[in-house]
Amino acid sequence: MDLRQMEYLLAVAEERHFTRAAELAGISQSGLSSAIRSLEEELGTPLFDRTTRRVELTEAGLALLPHARQLLAQAASARDAVVTASREVTGSLRIGAEQCLGFVDVVALLERFHRRHPRVETHFTQAGSRDLVALTRSGDIDVAFVATTKHLGALPQRTLGEESLVLLAAPGHALAGGAANRQEVSWRALEGQDFIDFTASWGVRELNDDMLAAQGVSRRVRCTVNDVHTLLDLVARGLGIAIVPRHVAAKPQAAPLRKLALPKTPGLSWTVSVVSAARERVDAPATHLLELLTDATAPEPRALTA
Known part of the structure; x- marks a missing residue:
């Protein structure tokens, strides 16, 4: 086992998704997968249960997780001590x-x-x-x-x-209800919808304004917030829909919400x-x-x- 493998283990455990974990760890997905497989082979047991939708820690993975955190923390403290002593x-x-x-x-x-x-x-x-x-x-x-x-x-x-942007809606919202298998929403469907969004100084608000204007979509921002968790709460209570970066949609607080992809638009990213x-x-x-x-x-x- 090495520190890099511990870092990758934590990334996958936290993201529960190999592609997102690889992006955050700054490595290719194949490289991260290879490192995890090598660790599993060394330990002689699977560390993750993998499905097409989700990645979960096995009992062995859960047992290793606190030790991985401790090893990384100790390594960071050691480096910091050296730097502090030397300059x-x-x-x-x-x-x-x-x-x-x-x-x-x-x-x-x-x-x-x-x-x-x-x-x-x-x-x-x-x-x-x-x-x-x-x-x-x-x-x-x-x-x-x-x-x-x-x-x-x-x-x-x-x-x-x-990363890309996704649409969040309460389960009972018109864009989510009656279309359980819907994976993507059209720009036209967003016309006239009530939105929850951040204040004008936030980067994603400016991106949303420009993106929707470019698609000819008129919207009403009913609630303006300055906090991610408040936005998720307002969406969950049905006060409007929201367009957010993908990692915000992955937060535990967003778990009850419907996540819908936006039409693919070249050059559009957060x-x-x-x-x-x-x-x-x-x-x-x-x-x-x-x-x-x-x-x-x-x-x-x-x-x-x-």
Whole structure:
């Protein structure tokens, strides 16, 4: 067993889907599957029950899971101890992030950064992507994790991941009821529907507005929210439908909702990036944060319940 196999085990256990786990782990699906098979062969037992719809841990997999978490945590602590002992970083770091970005666990990243560099004064701002980009451009934030491809200009940036959008509706909604086998909804069916969506500064709101306008769809946004879980609750209570990134639809809170695919549209994807105010000097706290983000094993694998 090695640390990489433990990382892959946790990714599959949390995603319950090999394709999504491979995307988050930054490896091909075949590579991840091969690593899991190799681990199973080494241990002499299956770790996952695989079906066409779902992937679940076996009893052996459940027994291994806490040890995998412990091994990864110990390895991260060891690396952090070495870094802390070998180079002391001081100063301040201002970080911003939109909520529930999926491709990066900002809270876990902040925790690891603090362990490595305890003398850095860290300030964290949670806001919509448009506002975060503006704060980064003005120099009021050093590093921001955003879900937009607009307004970035010449800011130093790196894409962390992309995924598709899906439609969420309550089981009793007209788009879900009476069509149990429906897998996709048409643009025409969305005309005049009541929507739940995020405030205008969120990246997905801007993407939804542009996407529906391009398809000639007029919609009513009945409820505007600034929190993912509130949006899911409002949809579940039948106040409207919502278009969200795929990982939001995979949250446990979304389990009772119907998930419908949108028509395939070239170039349409939800994109998460990290942007920074400027090219930082090599000893700046922001540089060390980005260095930690680049580490293939950091941040530690995160659960989608955050």
